[in-house]
Amino acid sequence: MARSVYVTGIDRGDGRQAVELGVMELLTRQVDRVGVFRPLVHARATGEASTDHVVELLRARYRLELPTTELYGLTYEEAAALQAGQGQDELVSVLVDRFRALERQCQAVLVLGTDFADTNIPDELAFNARLANEFGAWVLPVVGGHDQDPQTVIAEVRNAYRAYTDLGCSTLAMIANRVVPSAKQPVLRELASKLPVPAYVIPEELALAAPTVAQLVEATGAEVLLGDAAGLARDVRGFVFGGAMLPAFLPALTEGALVVTPGDRADLLIGSLAAHAAGAPPIAGVLLTLAQHPGPDVLALAARLAPGTPVAVVPEGSWPTAAALTHVEGRLTAGSPRKAEIALGLFELHVDTVELTNRIELSRSDRVTPMMFEHALLERARSTRRHVVLPEGTEERVLRAAEILLRRNVCDLTLLGEVDAVRRKAASLGIALPHEESADRAQVRIVDPATSPLRQRFAELYAELRARKGMTVELAHDVVTDVSYFGTLMVQEGIADGMVSGAVHSTAATIRPAFEVIKTSPGAAIVSSVFFMCLADKVLVYGDCAVNPDPDAQQLADIAIQSAETAAQFGVEPRVAMLSYSTGTSGSGADVDKVRRATELVRTLRPELLVEGPIQYDAAVDAHVAATKLPGSPVAGRATVLIFPDLNTGNNTYKAVQRSAGAVAVGPVLQGLRKPVNDLSRGALVQDIVNTVAITAIQSQSAAPAARPAKTQTADQTAAQEATA
Known part of the structure; x- marks a missing residue:
């Protein structure tokens, strides 16, 4: 039977969607077949399927392949009619049957309790408790603390615990959500001493409560004249109603405000x-307002001034528009991925997810799905927070990835670029880089290589490293303003633990500075790369698919050993297949002989490593083929690390598997450098960047910390002071 968690509350406005998202994240880290069930859902308009915005968010985010109809029980209207006609026992029986049908297909199920909003359910708390008991689920009650003093929050949490416990529920933990930040510690201390189950306190996060422009457009029935999807996804943190002349109006503007003004005031627009x-x-x-559309010339100028910024028009005047706007609160939906990341970061920062997982008693699945692998990366990176430098600080994908990494508390970051340009770009995308300094939260710095006090020091260091190539301090003074060189030197000096670049720079621009400055690690003959190929049920490691065009036997052996070490570092048990067009002794020729010699070298250098070669791809991964071609081999049919004989074969194979088998390719991950530097594809998606930064942070965790020169601390402090976001 699947393990289930029933997230419920005691009243509306508790913001429990963030908790539901956090619990779903926790479940999907452990097992690959997770379901979500909403027993009761509000009906949609006639002819539309009844759905819920949180369920749809979870379906989209966690790629749930279950039919939509199986994720819901009944509408509130159907439930009320059934209860009135046949009693609550019959209602509960129907919901239990529908839940069991879903549960049979899953290893874990997240149940979303009723929302305490226009539900017409008598004693709604008791109803949720009964459903949880009938489902055999843990109960996780969430108590809202918005605008409540600490003592009221404490009393309500304790009362909720007693209520659910007295009704026979197995309480997983208690969560006080949306608590005034300054009250978190007093509330937490009091609850810890008064409750027999874990209690967590999540402070209010204004970015979650803030509606998006799109939500306000929907609430007011506005017509969008200008703006793209990213602009409509911006958070609205306040309102500025315009009627004054422009000189008096401009000082009233605030960051993140929605300007509301009559449509005929082109000057204010x-x-x-x-x-x-x-x-x-x-x-x-x-x-x-007032259904006033600006003329085409004004709209054209507006579009050129601020591309992507939403401009919409409503039929009402300022007063009814203001009334409609002020009652809209932000919510988590499939169309608001930024809010989902904020919510997850908040949950993970304030809830002991390890403790919660242990209480649910979930055993980690033997299968490793792409999502589980990505979860594991973030979890490991977060366990010992490191500092990664991102040279491409004004690139949109990098900034979006940075926001996710910071919100999820994965690592500290330095963004390189002209400070005002980075800030303007982030603001134009609606990205809020955290301002507050806290030991508990990941921090971000913005550093301009051209004006940084580290520039002179780096120029002297680079000139010293490249003196034999004719480099002088004067020439180096210009070289180190290049963001790739500056970032690499930060890593070399221990100011950052790793670097990720390549979203807009070539591979050569990213790794050449690393070759010149960081150099290869002791024992590594060359720098090479791997891709983590996340298939439906396992992760394979492919090497080398990105760096070395035609390695000789010695280099191929080095790539195999490095790849096996990388695989082990990321939880993949290394069984190495040295690939060729021939298996065993069936073939000959220069290409096969190279692979055969490389295999012998690996066995000599690393006798404890399981390695087979030469071997064809099918014999390496298919147990039936292996039984015929290499019976008794400990690697054939079970290989996890696949080493290609050349770049042509490796690069084409990884792309073929990625596109044809729907695999998620994470990489390339560079190996063989003394300190981690990783390259991105110029077509990298935001999630690719997040994964690569997490991998870089994990690589740096395994590296022995380098001794820093005595003057580094002063330089670090200066760099931190010059631009802390």
Whole structure:
């Protein structure tokens, strides 16, 4: 029987969607078949399927392949009619049957309790408790603390615990959510001493409560004139109602504000967008009232001033529009991935997920899905937080990845680039880089190589390293302003633990500085790469698919040993297949002989390593083929590390598997350097960047810390002070 967690509450406004998302994340780290069940859902318009925004978010984010209809029980209207006609026992019986049908297909199920909003259910708390008991689920009650003093929050959490326990529930833990940040520790201390189960306190996060521009457009029935999807996804952190003349109006603008002004005030529209383009301050968008559409020339100018910034028009005047706007709160939906990352970061920062997992008693699945592998990367990176430098600080994908990494507390970051340009770009994308300094939270710095106090020091170091090539301090003074060189030197000096670049720079621009400055690690003959190929039920390691065009036998053996070590570092038991077009002794020729010699070298250098070669791909991964071609081999049919004889074969194979088998390719991951530097594909998606940064952080965890020169601390402090975001 699947293990189930029933997330419920005691009233509306508890923000429990963030907890539901966090629990789903926790479950999907452990097992690969996770279901979500909403016993009761609000009905949609006639002819539309009844769905729920949280369920749809979870379906999309966690790639749930279960039919939509199996994720819901009944509508509230159907439940009320059934209970009125046949009693609550019959209602509960129907819901239990539907839950069991889903449960049989899953290893774990997250149940989303009723929402305490227009539900017409008598004694809703008791109803949730009964369902949880009938489902055999753990109960995780969430108590809202918004605008509540600490003593009230403590009393409500204790009362909720007693209520659910008295009704026979097995309580997993208690969560106080949306608590005033300053009250977190007092509430946590009091609850820890008064409750027999774990208690967690999650502080209020304004970015979660803030609605997006898209949600306000929907709430007011506005017509969008300008703006792209990213602009509509911006958080609205306040409102500025415009009626004054432009000189008096501009000082009233605040960061993240939605400007509301009559549609015939072209001066305020253009002035707001011009201020946004200048970054002083970046606004969320503009809402025009009274159904007044600006002329085409004004709209064309507006589009050029601030591309992507939403401009919409509503039929009502300022007063009814204001009334509609102020009652909208932010919510988690499939269309708000940024809010999902914020919610997960908040949950992971304030909830002991290890303790919670142990209480649920989930055993980790033997299968490793792509999502489970990605979860494991973030979990390991977060366990010992490191510092990664990202040279491409003004690139949109890098900034979006940085926000996720910071929100999820994965690692500290340095973004390189002109400080104002980085800030303006982030603001234009609606990205809020954290400002507060906290030992518990990942931090970000913005550093401009051209103006950094580290520039002179790095120039002297680089000139010393490249003196034999004719490098002088004067020439180096210009070289180190290149973001790739500056980032590499930060890693070399121990100011950062690793570097990730390549979203807009070539592979050569990323790894050449590493070859010149960081150099190969002791015992490594060359620098090579691997891809983690995440198939439906396992992870394979492919090497080398990105760096070495035609390695000789010695180099191929080195690649195999490095790849086996990388595999082990990331939890993949290394069984190495040295690939060729021939298996065993069936073939001959220069290419096969190279692989055969490389295999013998690996066995000599690492006798404890399981290695087979030469071997064909099918014999390496298919047990039936292996039984015919290499019976009794400990690697054939079970290989996890596949070493290709040359770059042509490796690069084409990884791309063929990625596209044809739907595998998730994570990499390339460079190996053989003394300190981690990793390259991105210029077509990298945001999630690819997140994964690569997490891998880099994990690589740096395994590296022995280098002794820092005495003057590094002062330089670090100066760099931190010059631009802390």
